[in-house]
Amino acid sequence: xxxxxxxxxxxxxxxxxxxxxxxxxxxxxxxxxxxxxxxxxxxxxxxxxxxxxxxxxxxxxxxxxxxxxxxxxxxxxxxxxxxxxxxxxxxxxxxxxxxxxxxxxxxxxxxxxxxxxxxxxxxxxxxxxxxxxxxxxxxxxxxxxxxxxxxxxxxxxxxxxxxxxxxxxxxxxxxxxxxxxxxxxxxxxxxxxxxxxxxxxxxxxxxxxxxxxxxxxx
Amino acid sequence: xxxxxxxxxxxxxxxxxxxxxxxxxxxxxxxxxxxxxxxxxxxxxxxxxxxxxxxxxxxxxxxxxxxxxxxxxxxxxxxxxxxxxxxxxxxxxxxxxxxxxxxxxxxxxxxxxxxxxxxxxxxxxxxxxxxxxxxxxxxxxxxxxxxxxxxxxxxxxxxxxxxxxxxxxxxxxxxxxxxxxxxxxxxxxxxxxxxxxxxxxxxxxxxxxxxxxxxxxxxxxxxxxxxxxxxxxxxxxxxxxxxxxxxxxxxxxxx
Numbered sequence: 001x002x003x004x005x006x007x008x009x010x011x012x013x014x015x016x017x018x019x020x021x022x023x024x025x026x027x028x029x030x031x032x033x034x035x036x037x038x039x040x041x042x043x044x045x046x047x048x049x050x051x052x053x054x055x056x057x058x059x060x061x062x063x064x065x066x067x068x069x070x071x072x073x074x075x076x077x078x079x080x081x082x083x084x085x086x087x088x089x090x091x092x093x094x095x096x097x098x099x100x101x102x103x104x105x106x107x108x109x110x111x112x113x114x115x116x117x118x119x120x121x122x123x124x125x126x127x128x129x130x131x132x133x134x135x136x137x138x139x140x141x142x143x144x145x146x147x148x149x150x151x152x153x154x155x156x157x158x159x160x161x162x163x164x165x166x167x168x169x170x171x172x173x174x175x176x177x178x179x180x181x182x183x184x185x186x187x188x189x190x191x192x193x194x195x196x197x198x199x200x201x202x203x204x205x206x207x208x209x210x211x212x213x214x215x216x217x218x
Numbered sequence: 219x220x221x222x223x224x225x226x227x228x229x230x231x232x233x234x235x236x237x238x239x240x241x242x243x244x245x246x247x248x249x250x251x252x253x254x255x256x257x258x259x260x261x262x263x264x265x266x267x268x269x270x271x272x273x274x275x276x277x278x279x280x281x282x283x284x285x286x287x288x289x290x291x292x293x294x295x296x297x298x299x300x301x302x303x304x305x306x307x308x309x310x311x312x313x314x315x316x317x318x319x320x321x322x323x324x325x326x327x328x329x330x331x332x333x334x335x336x337x338x339x340x341x342x343x344x345x346x347x348x349x350x351x352x353x354x355x356x357x358x359x360x361x362x363x364x365x366x367x368x369x370x371x372x373x374x375x376x377x378x379x380x381x382x383x384x385x386x387x388x389x390x391x392x393x394x395x396x397x398x399x400x401x402x403x404x405x406x407x408x409x410x411x412x413x414x415x416x417x418x419x420x421x422x423x424x425x426x427x428x429x430x431x432x433x434x435x436x437x438x439x440x441x442x443x444x445x446x447x448x449x450x451x452x453x454x455x456x457x458x459x460x461x462x463x464x465x466x467x468x469x470x471x472x473x
Binding site: 112114115117118119120121122123125128132133136137 | 306314338
């Protein structure tokens with residue numbers, strides 16, 4: 001394959017890459033939202049909150065994303081019709097939400113008990129302590145595992161090809177089925193994934209470094 | 219001689235803290251076995267005892283960081299239980315200093331001191347900063363206002379923690395082994411700040427192993443063992459002429 005032809009093919013991946021980015025972005029956004037809510041439910045002292053959180057996390061982590069995706073797109077068809085793209089976003093969101101909930105829970109519980117005690121000793125309410133003392137420290141601790149989860153989400157978005165979302169993997173397979181260049185097309189998709197995951201890693205390292213300001217010792 | 223001559227003579231019912239038959243257990247382990255304790259305004263009470271004697275637990279119960287199963291705690295005439303509403307408003311009156319400082323690592327020294335003022339006392343930032351500067355001045359930490367806790371020594375951290383508690387203008391200050399986590403050369407600066415507070419008339423309950431401090435500053439020394447108050451009295455009485463053999467044994471080990 002000449003370089004010219006390679007570049008021609010390479011260009012046609014741009015809309016598909018954009019689609020990958022979009023479903024990943026909105027999927028993660030939804031997932032972070034669910035993650036925060038269910039993490040707080042999970043550590044709550046009320047059983048009627050911890051119980052649904054445990055169920056959600058258990059069921060979602062215990063079943064494959066591909067199955068969840070198909071269940072939402074094909075399985076719910078008799079109850080509610082959800083389009084391909086929203087289906088992919090919802091599935092990615094719900095799936096990652098369970099993992100992100102566990103990441104936040106771990107981060108919150110890793111904050112020394114003395115921090116809470118110092119806060120309530122000042123007369124702060126439980127809500128104030130959570131918002132002002134615990135969560136800011138927990139978010140910082142959650143960044144490395146979160147960025148790891150975001151990278152997994154980006155790669156997992158390729159499963160959306162199974163319900164016909166025209167993202168990177170589906171596009172490469174469709175191209176290859178007409179030009180018989182399977183190796184080449186898959187390799188181009190791989191390059192796109194690598195570039196995107198590298199950018200994600202770069203930014204998460206930057207944020208981590210920036211947030212480390214208060215840890216510098218004299 | 220105690221630093222203060224503050225009269226320990228007191229009338230019934232004007233105590234700052236009144237504790238009656240306070241009991242607490244963790245499962246089958248009884249940590250506090252019916253503690254009775256009164257603390258008068260401006261009194262400095264030092265609690266000594268071996269680890270596991272329940273002295274820290276007692277202190278933490280006064281601030282409701284631990285839930286006692288039995289007994290009552292009355293602070294300034296108001297009887298408080300764990301079920302009381304607005305427990306956080308009562309805690310506001312009681313300053314607490316911890317063994318491990320528990321400064322907020324994501325906030326500068328100044329923001330540590332003014333956090334309670336802004337969140338709990340709803341002061342404006344300007345007002346809070348002004349008071350914060352005064353508090354840091356008091357503990358000699360003005361020059362470190364804008365650094366993070368990770369950048370200062372243990373002794374400095376504890377002085378900031380004291381400033382943070384004092385900023386709330388508490389009526390009572392509780393110290394839970396405030397110097398136990400410090401390198402020996404840093405203990406003095408913290409004790410010095412505490413001594414100043416005692417002289418100013420702050421009501422203080424201090425759990426410590428610093429017998430020199432107890433002898434010099436305390437109005438009353440309490441010896442605890444196995445969840446009970448075994449002996450109490452002036453520093454002279456307890457240190458120089460202990461009546462109970464458990465107190466004698468404890469003191470002979472540490473002095």
